[in-house]
Amino acid sequence: MPDELLPNAGRRSFLVRSTTMAGAGFLSIALPPALGGSDAEAAISATPAYTPSIWFTITPDGVTTMHIVKAEMGQHIGTAFAQIIAEELEVPWEKVRLDMPLESNENFGIYGLAYTVNSGSVTTEFDRLSRAGALGRMVLVEAGAKLLGAKLDKCYASAGRVIDKASKRSVGYGDILQKVKLEKSFSYPNDFKAVKLKARSEYKIIGKSVPALDIPAKTNGSAKYAMDVFLPNMAYGALAIPRTRHMSKVLSVDDSAAKSIPGYLKSVVIADHMNKCMGWVVALAETYPAALAASKALKIETDPGPYGNLSLADIKAEFAELLDKPEEAANWVLEGDVEGSMTGADKTLDVEYSSDMICHAFMEPINCTVMQASDGSWHVHVGTQSTSFARMTLTAYLSMVTGKKQEELSVFVHQYLVGGGFGGKQDYDDVLAAAYCAHELGRPVKFIQSRESQFAISHPRTPTLHRLKAGIQDGKMTAMSHDMVSGWMGPRFAVGKKFNNGTDWLQLDSWDDKKQDIDQWSVGGSDHWYHVPNHRVRAWNSDRTTWAIQASALRTVSNSYNMFVVESFMDEAAHAAGRDPLEFRLSMLNGKGGNRGIPNTGYAPGTPSDYYLDQIWISLPWPTDKSWPEYESGTVGGALRLANCLRVAAGKAGWGSKKLPKGTGMGLAVSSAEERQSPTWVAGVAEVTVDTTTGVYKINKLTIAMDMGIAINPENVKAQIMGSALWGAGQVLSERLDYENGLLKQTNFHEYKPVRQVDVPEFDIELIQSGRHPMGVGEPASTIVAPAVANAIFAACGARVRHMPITPEAVLEALKAAKA
């Protein structure tokens, strides 16, 4: 294959040792088979460049290039990883560069799973990257000491130089590489165990707000997204919007009108071997405008399939019916005697909550360019949250398309900057469609979703319905019951034994001996950190909804609706108990029992919500042997850290002390997204003004306090908090997706409305750098805004809205109900 098509080809030279991963699972989400420790060993470059482990290469010019397997999609993860490595490696920041390893069968055996989700990148890689940096430094110090003729114990490294304390002489890393052939490499994980890491008080680069390395290219147009790929002899593809979101079947295609469009080539019905592109017809042309025009000119006869008459109203009706069937529920949390303690309570609170669908609506529509090179290998150019799954999925698909065995196929995935992901760039339907078109046409194809087709095939957050009940005794919440129904996204990712003959990675058994499957991604967040002695969460799956709308993960997944529900409900309970919402929350965030947190990762006390699932998101598996120095669990401190955030946010916002005009109120919320076993502690206060004649409300100010342990780059953490909080503002203010006759209704940004510049409130953000293990910051703050706003609306005017988004009409209706 031509080298220019392989931007990372040169890198393969040093990756001489690999593990063949043929036969690895192809499903959207699957774990790589165990790599077996030293199999992941990296080897030495033939050039003087030094790659002591797979994570970075130092060249004789003193430049250190960090190899980043996580998707760069707005979180500046490359910069964060580089800071972590550079800290221990002691390289000067101005000589740090980034690159993205090519995804291939061979590199997968070296780098492991390339998958970016769950706000988990820093959390899961921090310890390992620190050790990789430290090992590199140790070798350089040893070589430097020899060159200087100094005693090893008198030498140390700083800013890319090895310095002899005794003689004050020093030598640069680049000079060392020019003079000495370094051969020592380190196998993962065995060599990594014994490394002594810096004390956190010694950090110089971690905790410093260095400018993000990916930013300058993003201000002059030179940044490269997959959309910017050009390949020789490339054609363009545009999707004709399918009749239904899922399960349409194409009966016939009449392209006679399309034929009059100059540049039109042909139309292709995507062979749908994996049920990912059902009813997809792609128009191919020499230019994108021609392909787009042709896609609209095609006359397609379709069998709409089973969901052709299904609408959101039907889904909601089914939800209500399901909640009346306790025998179909799975228990997610079951502590104490909920029913009994409700009966004995002074007072009970019994309410329903619900939330609408929303979608990712990233600014870069999904696109993918695929070519088959002259050697038969397949090259995918895409910006995705998982190049590994893209490769595995396409390999399996091409096997079905071509009839070849998977191990006979060679698929490479070239990663680009991702123009927004938010959980929505992990489905690979675009990859399959582009590859099929390239196969059919015999030319490279650049497939671009128009904004309209992007909305039509989006993977929304499921709608939800919740029934909540609280028992209140002597002003305390003694019992809480939370029943919820939604489409479960887990089954669609084919990860439950119920759905995939024996694979049981993410589909968990329910709490009690009923042992029903339960989808953690659809219930997370309901397992909150408040101490309620009798607590039950039950979940129902509307399987039809999952498939009909193609439900998926959206920024914090189920936390994005569950925190709205739980935190609004806690406010209601506080009022029902006659207590201040702050004081009420603090009294229950006492760190008792299971809410104390757990000391180390890997600890599984046996309840579903305490399972440690972060292992799924890391690139290479953590060793399971007990000798490995486990990193500290993010849950350490438990509910007490959450209470601390709440005190800080409430104090800074002036809770209970700031005088507010009539019609203005403050609301609180806390969250521990993303999962209970990987919490980032965050609390927020919204100050909102409501116009009670129109129901229109305005978010004046958001005060947010977050304890993420260590902030790798504090100014970037603040940017992530602001951005995610505004994401949360969008889902309470204005974002809503409708579903009618099998189709997602909104077509473009005039109908689907994320927040804009005029919606931005004042911000006050406090980072609580507790020094604990660093946790993810790109998502959690998005979960607190909707409930804090709902609670502020109640405080401002007495309107309690139990549906998200909160429209002005709903505020007026709730006002009427409050007065009645």
Added chain:
Amino acid sequence: MTNLTINGRSLASDSPPDTPLLWVLREELRMTGTRFGCGLGVCGACTVHINGQAVRSCQVKLEQVGSGAITTIEGLHPSNAHPVQRAWIEIQVPQCGYCQSGQIMQAASLLAQNPSPSDKQIQEAMNGNLCRCATYPRIAGAVKRAAQMMKEKKNA
């Protein structure tokens, strides 16, 4: 064949006259800094200047450009020396970055016409440019910072 003036250079396009300028820039002339977001003029990712005026290039047909001088993000300043670019880097505005070419071109056009915009004027001028990462607070801050830089340069 349509002749165009882009970033001070004369270039020719073979695209049909009703082709949106966006696709001529991106796919024909391969100046990919101008981004496709919505195709409907409602997101601002494709903003360029024609005779200094910010326009949505997805809504301008090739035949409508005439002798208008087009400036794209590549022409604002290739090495980020324009005050808006400098401010954008200083304040670390971009996250995913996809909308930022459009944001920057919109801001540059605003400041060319109004060197000292008020907060409200910034909000209004920038409201048509969507940013799904919601970098809005820093965008507003960077527009102010760029205005300040331009003033300093003028007074220097």
